[in-house]
Amino acid sequence: MxxxxxxxxxxxxxxxxxxxxxxxxxxxxxxxxxxxxxxxxxxxxxxxxxxxxxxxxxxxxxxxxxxxxxxxxxxxxxxxxxxxxxxxxxxxxxxxxxxxxxxxxxxxxxxxxxxxxxxxxxxxKKVHKQRKVKRQPRIKTWKLRDPETKKLFTTEFAATPETTTWEELKNNLFEVAQNVYGVSRGHAASRETWWWNQEVEEAVRMKKQLFKQWRRNKNDANRTEYANVKRAAKHTICDAINSQVEQAIAEADSMKIFNISKQRVKQRQDVVGTNCLKDAEEKLQTNIAARKKIWKDHMYDIMNVEHSYTSSDKPAVEGPSEEVTVAELKSALRALANKKAPGPSGITAKVLKAAGDPFIDVLTTICSQI
CATH class of the missing domain: 3.60.10.10 (Endonuclease/exonuclease/phosphatase)
Structure with a gap:
């Protein structure tokens, strides 16, 4: 018993x-x-x-x-x-x-x-539960790459009733985009790191396991073992990255080489997004200490040195503002970047550009009423 x-x-x-x-x-x-x-x-x-x-x-x-x-x-x-x-x-x-x-x-x-x-x-111990991020469904704007689908969207939007407010125009865009492109389920697609392989996975798994063991026991032997495995995991990751870079160069994969170069340039950037700066003698400085000194001198000059300036004697503009033209709206739409998050309206630049001339005509009328 x-x-x-x-x-x-x-x-x-x-x-x-x-x-x-x-x-x-x-x-x-x-x-x-x-x-x-x-x-x-x-x-x-x-x-x-x-x-x-x-x-x-x-x-x-x-x-x-x-x-x-x-x-x-x-x-x-x-x-x-x-x-x-x-x-x-x-x-x-x-x-x-x-x-x-x-x-x-x-x-x-x-x-x-x-x-x-x-x-x-x-x-x-207070347990902090990780909040589950609820991802919003998105319109499948990547289908705009198909010319036929893009043409169908422009035709469907042109057939919508005429509107005089931005809210109605936005609702028409959403309705047509959902019917033509469809809506995603809201799940985030998990991207696998380009240098990840079985050896890296095993090294990281072992490092995490020994870290938990060290945190649980708190003795010097576990700490030394964890430090050695952590160092070995870093070497494994470096070898995997170098192997993938050599493979991309050998295969002449231009897109992969571009992505790797872009990532490494981004890793070298400082907090303001620059890789090198010119000092007072017009020499390029790439190390961190020299760049910090350049920024320090620049901010000191702005805050403490009084510079001369010229005041404008132009008369104040009075009267009604000029009307927005179709050419101005077309130029503004062309200047919008495609791979950017939507604003409060939730409409991306791709959808606005795909709506074509009917959308620009209605938007011109709405802007002129403001």
């Missing part, structure tokens, strides 16, 4: 994420922790029994620590059960160190004739 209980207890501890377990386990774990330092603090009462050994094995497999064994107390304060002259310790509270910050106190309180109440005071 006891074997069935301890088997069920071990299964329960391994399959659930219980951070705190307590009760009457009818087993003596004793005060000797020579073979169970990870779960036993070295303080206790009496000697171990066979049931206590089973209980210690369950705790070690589930990485649970006996609270009362971590604090030095009088022998009588470890006793949880008394019957006549018999005194034993069979009631325990054990916890998972990873989810509990620190143990403040653990003690026994006499509340009955035989059993004592075991009490433990913990400081709990």
């Amino acid at each position: 006891k074997d069935q209980f301890y088997d069920a207890l071990e299964r329960e501890l391994l399959t659930t994420d219980n951070s705190l377990v307590g009760g009457d386990f009818n087993g003596h774990i004793g005060e000797d922790n020579s073979s169970c330092e990870s779960v036993h603090g070295g303080f206790g009462y009496g000697s171990q029994s066979s049931d206590g050994v089973r209980l210690l094995d369950c705790a070690m497999s589930a990485r649970l620590f006996f609270a009362i064994t971590a604090l030095k107390k009088l022998h009588t304060q470890f006793v949880t059960f008394m019957s006549g002259r018999i005194a034993t310790q069979i009631d325990y509270i054990f916890y998972r160190k990873g989810s509990i910050s620190s143990l403040k106190n653990a003690k026994t309180i006499p509340v009955g004739i035989q059993h004592k109440l075991v009490v433990a005071h913990f400081t709990m």
Whole structure:
């Protein structure tokens, strides 16, 4: 019967994420922790029994620590059960160190004739749940690459009723775009890193595993092992990147070479997005210290040096503003970048350009009314 209980207890501890377990386990774990330092603090009462050994094995497999064994107390304060002259310790509270910050106190309180109440005071870690990002569905504007689809969108939009407000015009654009292009499900497509391979995956997995082990045990041996594996993982990533670069050069893949060069240029940029600056002597400076000095001198000059300026004597413009022309709107639409996020309206530049002349005519009328 006891074997069935301890088997069920071990299964329960391994399959659930219980951070705190307590009760009457009818087993003596004793005060000797020579073979169970990870779960036993070295303080206790009496000697171990066979049931206590089973209980210690369950705790070690589930990485649970006996609270009362971590604090030095009088022998009588470890006793949880008394019957006549018999005194034993069979009631325990054990916890998972990873989810509990620190143990403040653990003690026994006499509340009955035989059993004592075991009490433990913990400081709990606040668990921050990661908010699930709800991604909005998007219009499949990438279908604009097909000339036939783009022509169909222009035709469908031209057939919409005439509007005089931007809200109606925006709704017509959305409705036609959804009918012609369709709407995505809102799931973000996961992009795989271009230099990722099986060796990198194994190196990163091992590094994460040893980091968790070091954070859990906090000893020098685990820290040294983690540092060595972390260094090896960096070398593995560098080898993978260099291998992919050499492969792209050998295959003459111009697009891949361009993407790699663009990424490396971006990594070298400073906070304002520049790779090099000219100093006062018109010499290019690429190192970080020289660029910081250039920016420092520039800002000092702006804030402290008074420069001469000329005031404008042009008369103030009065009267109604000039009307917006079709040519101005066409020029503004051509200047819009395609691969940019939409504004508050939610309409991208690709959709505005694909709407064609009917959209520009209606937009000209709306702008003239402002």
